Amino acid sequence: MSDKNSGLIASLAHQGISRRTFMKYCATLASMMALPPSAGRAMAEAMAAARRPSVIWLPFQECTGCTESITRSHSPSLEGLIFDAISLDYQETLMAAAGHQAEEALEKAIEENKGKFVLIIDGSVATGLDGAYSCIAGRTNLELLKRVAPHAGAIVAMGSCAAFGGIPKANPNPTAAVAVTDIIKDKPVVNIPGCPPIPVVMTGVLAHYLTFGSLPELDKLGRPKAFYGETIHDRCYRRPFYDQGKFAKTFDDEGARKGWCLFELGCKGPVTYNACATVKWNGGTSWPVESGHGCLGCSEPDFWDGGGFYRALSMPADPLKMAATAAVVGTAAGVAATFANRAKKGAAKSAHETVTLADLEK
Amino acid sequence: MNEMQFLTWVRGPGLDIAIGIFLLGVLWRLIEIYTLGRKQDVAPGRQRDGASGLHTVFRRSVPPPGMVRKSPVTYIGGYVFHIGLAIIVFLFAPHIALIRDLTGLSWPGLPSQFVDLVTVVTMAAMVVVLFDRINKPAKRYLSTFQDWFTWTLTFLPVLTGWMAVQHLLLPYTTMLALHILSVELLLIFLPFTKLFHTFTVFGSRWYLGKINGHRGVPV
Structure with missing residues (x-):
């Protein structure tokens, strides 16, 4: 990884990306996020001058698909390069360090960038058996999250598992998996759901954080409105x-x-x-x-x-279980009512007395 | 429960319960009504009743002479919203997909914009009919709780379905779930309220026509 103190633009130039290309990219990013045109320039300036932000990436109950999405599928695009250009201080899949060295890198990154680093989490948090279903270096995901999150400048839940629990949380949820927001209640968390999520959404959120020092506008599920505003x-x-x-x-x-x-x-x-x-x-x-x-x-x-991937939204999510029984019960009730009505009529008929003239004169 | 779980519930267990109660109620009431019979009429008919039953089924769909002018809201409003409901329920593509899934039967649908227009017209007709019921003293006097209740049960699915398509008030997912839920309420109450006329209307017309014919008023 290159010198941590060089700006993003220097890193991009080093990889053959011209300033013009970068400006165009920022303008596109700003327009995608529904920001005013001036934001593109502000974004470019802020990002160009930005010291590469420290990013700590914690993988929990996940399949690495989110990492694959961001590091590979777009490569060698600008997203990929910007992603290369941040200071990724801890990411188990990508980092060279292993074992104790890796854990030391994590602690060091937390200490050096307290309150400033971006914490990205992919994967859900297992809470069953006190979180023992998923451990890294002898610590459960739950412990790790509670240790790192309080010091983060911004928290991003990457992918549907981190954002909403995803596949690990699917019925019957054997590990009692939950989303990051089920654990972290006192800090805003940006949810970037998707299985995997779109890379540009990630860089958009990062660019927004670098430019304005804040997180983009979120909807009630914590998703950036700019990307998750329409169906x-x-x-x-x-x-x-x-x-x-x-x-x-x-x-x-x-x-x-x-x-x-x-x-x-x-x-x-x-x-x-x-x-x-x-x-x-x-x-x-x-x-x-x-x-x-x-x-x-x-x-x-x-x-x-959600009731099967190949069933239309207007179709039943599950096969109807009660219909046959209900039809039998309904028919039985109808037949019973018929007999009851017939009996009533029969009784009325047998109780009928002929009225004579003499009766009327009484 | 988040909105997706709400939608999956109404599409799953909710629909199962609603269709179960609907089937139970419809079969029960149909069997009971059609086996009720009638006391034997020992007086000979004035004449043969002929095809009076069948004729009445059709004749009662046509207003008697002069009645449209006398009571335009009832007749025109009534026609508009009944035909509108039939178009919405049976000719909107997602509804046909549901019918195909449940019964195996399917037919071509209409463009969604046309169904949208029909929906707006249907809702307008229903509102006008409701106001007429409130305004006219005789109608108001004859109305019971069930009349207001069944109007609401019928109106809600149309309103929520339209609002879901138009993205009004609530996110589409929630509105779609509310739409399905309102249809389920309609299904549950249909067999046990005056809405059961969807099943009995032609039967009762036939019955009355036949009796009238028997008594000497053939049509």
């Missing part, structure tokens, strides 16, 4: 087909080949707030719906238990 469905290029009532019924029918809407194949786009439809993936190459598969809703809480 996939509302920004989907297949939306006109939904409105026209043209749907793919299987993955290889005529509708699928013509690129019609995937709603009936279980697309969760209407209830998923993310930027995939506009930012896309792999440097803007494509995204799941463009490749012909419906959205899984991976950036929403509990997406894993």
Whole structure:
């Protein structure tokens, strides 16, 4: 890793990124985050001058997919380079140090950058058996989080597991996994959900923090509004087909080949707030719906238990269990009522007495 | 419970319970009503009742002469919201997907913007009909709690569905869940209120037409 005191721009220049390219990038980033045009320049200036911020990345119950997403899929884009250019003081997957050296690096980074470092967490926090399901260097994730978080300048929960519990929290949640925000209550946490999340969202949040010294505006689930403000469905290029009532019924029918809407194949786009439809993936190459598969809703809480990826939102989430029994009970009740009514009529008939003229004259 | 869990609940256990109660109630009441029978009429019919039953099924869908002018809100409002509801329920693509999943039957849907327009017109008609019920002393006098209750049960699914599509008031996920929940309430109460006319309307028209024909008023 290069000299910690050199600015970001110097690091980028070293890797062949011109100032002009960097300015364009910052302007794009600012516009993506719905900031005014002047913010692009401010962002570029702040980022260019910024000392590379110390970042501590704690991996908990995770699959490393989030790290893969950010370090590889976009490489060698600006995101990747900026990510290289921060001072990543502790990241088990990427760091050279191991064992005690690694733990020392963590403690040193905390001491040297108290109140300033960015804490990124990916993976959920196991709380079952006092957190023993997931340990690093003999410490549980829970202990580690409680040790590091109070000293962080900003906390970012990276990926759906850290943000909402994700797959480890899926029913029946054997490790009693929870989200970072279930443990950290006294500090703002930026949630960047997604399985994995979009790299530019991460750099957008980082750029905002470097430029304004604060976190971007968040929604009630702690997500940056700029990226999670609209649903996939509302920004989907297949939306006109939904409105026209043209749907793919299987993955290889005529509708699928013509690129019609995937709603009936279980697309969760209407209830998923993310930027995939506009930012896309792999440097803007494509995204799941463009490749012909419906959205899984991976950036929403509990997406894993949302009733099946291939069932349309308007279809039952589970098979109906009561219908058959209810039909039998209903029929039985109808038949019972019939007999009761017949008996009543029979009784009325047998109790009937003929009225004679003599009766009326009484 | 977060909004996604709420949505999954109404799409899962909630729907299961609602459809269960709906089926139970519909079968129970249909069997009970159609087996009720009638006391044997020992007097001979004035004439053969012929096709009076069948005719009445259709004739009662057409207003008697002069009645539209006399009571326009009841007739026109009534037509508009009944036809509107049928279009919304049976010709909106996501609804057809649900019917296909439950029954295996499907048919083509209408463009969502058209259904949207029909929804607005339907809601307007329902509101006008409600105001008429409040305004006209005779209608108000004849109204019971069930009339107000069933109006609300019918109106809520239309309103919440439209608000979900238009992204009004609440996030789409929550509004969609509320929409499904309101439909479930409708399903639960339908068999046990006057809304059961969805199942009995043509049967009762046939019955009355036949009786009237038997008594000498054939149509």
